Every structure is written in structure tokens, then in C-alpha cells.
Amino acid sequence: DAKTTQPPSMDCAEGRAANLPCNHSTISGNEYVYWYRQIHSQGPQYIIHGLKNNETNEMASLIITEDRKSSTLILPHATLRDTAVYYCIVRVAENNAGNMLTFGGGTRLMVKP
């Protein structure tokens, strides 16, 4: 799986958009970008994933650059409950359960009132 680089921490004002960047310059053509988050004392939670095109769901939007070397997770209206560690994971989506999810350091997002 390609290595990812994320800033260790970010702050965001409540109600504003939170833009979390992720660099994955060594990504290969068949690797997807996944985002998970982990709220304190809870299990990781899937947010969104994408391959080439931008994606949006009820939780967030994922913007992937044309060269696919970086991406941005956007929480359009951050709330205090979005305070968590956000993990960007790049991996081949294949039917290999032994290929475990590898969570790096992630970005600790603090949403402030």
C-alpha cells in the first residue's frame, strides 16, 4: 500500500468547513483512497473512499487531484462531534482479508466553538 502523509493536527471553527489534506505521491493506478476517523474511545468509522473522481456522501466530500498524488477530505459544516483523528489510507481494494487496514498517525482535528 502507498504511504500517506497527513498533518498531525488541525483546528476548525464550529460550523465552518474542515479541509483535511493527505499526500500519497506513490499511489498506484489500482489503489483507492479511503478515509476513516476515530472519535475518542470509539472504534474507527468509515467515512468515504474514491479512486479517481471526486466523491460525496452524507458525511463528507473527497477531492482527489488529477494526478492522484493528493486528496482532501471536506467536512462541509464541522460540529463539535467531528472532533476526532482522521486517517487517510491508500490501498488496493481486493478480496484479501489478510491485507489489513493500516492506520498511520492521522490528523487530529479539533473543532472549536
Added chain:
Amino acid sequence: DAGITQSPRYKITETGRQVTLMCHQTWSHSYMFWYRQDLGHGLRLIYYSAAADITDKGEVPDGYVVSRSKTENFPLTLESATRSQTSVYFCASREGAASARIDTQYFGPGTRLTVL
């Protein structure tokens, strides 16, 4: 409620004792996983299961035993607990081969285990 649950949520035990952590999911997902999370190591895969009666080792299987007699349950047993097994344990599940392109795992709330 539908979803993935773990029990107990908190457990304190002594070195040498046998401990079983339970995991139950209601989605009929084929795949189930056990991870442990420690400071400085992130999430590490202990064991996983592709279906009932099919299990395999992950990155850190030593000292653990799993079974999967039913699709919905995936218990993790520490046969003789050691202090190094003090950790937070997460169970996860995902859909099977038909949805393999979407590698989305759903995690339980975790079990915080302390071995004295």
C-alpha cells in the same frame, strides 16, 4: 439494534487467566477481524475470518485463539493472559467477495482489557 457489538466493554484480569472477548454482528458479513490498538503501534490485526469455520492469522496472533462456528459471532480468547496483552481490542466486519471492491470495514466500540 443492528450493527456490531462487543462485550465486555471493560475487563480487568490477572496474568495467567483465560479471557474471552465477544464480537457479534447482525449484517451477516462474511469477513470479521480482530485488531488491537496500542499507543505507538496503531491498529494491528490479530486474526481474521473469511467465513464460518475459516480463520487465519494476522500480524500479531501469538497468545490468541479464535473460532467462528456461526457467521455472526467471532470470539477472541486469550488462553493465558499476559501484561503485554493489555490493550484496546476492536472487532470489525465487512462484506464478502461480492463487494470486495469496496474495502469498507465496520468497527465495534472496542473492549478495554487490562491484565494485572
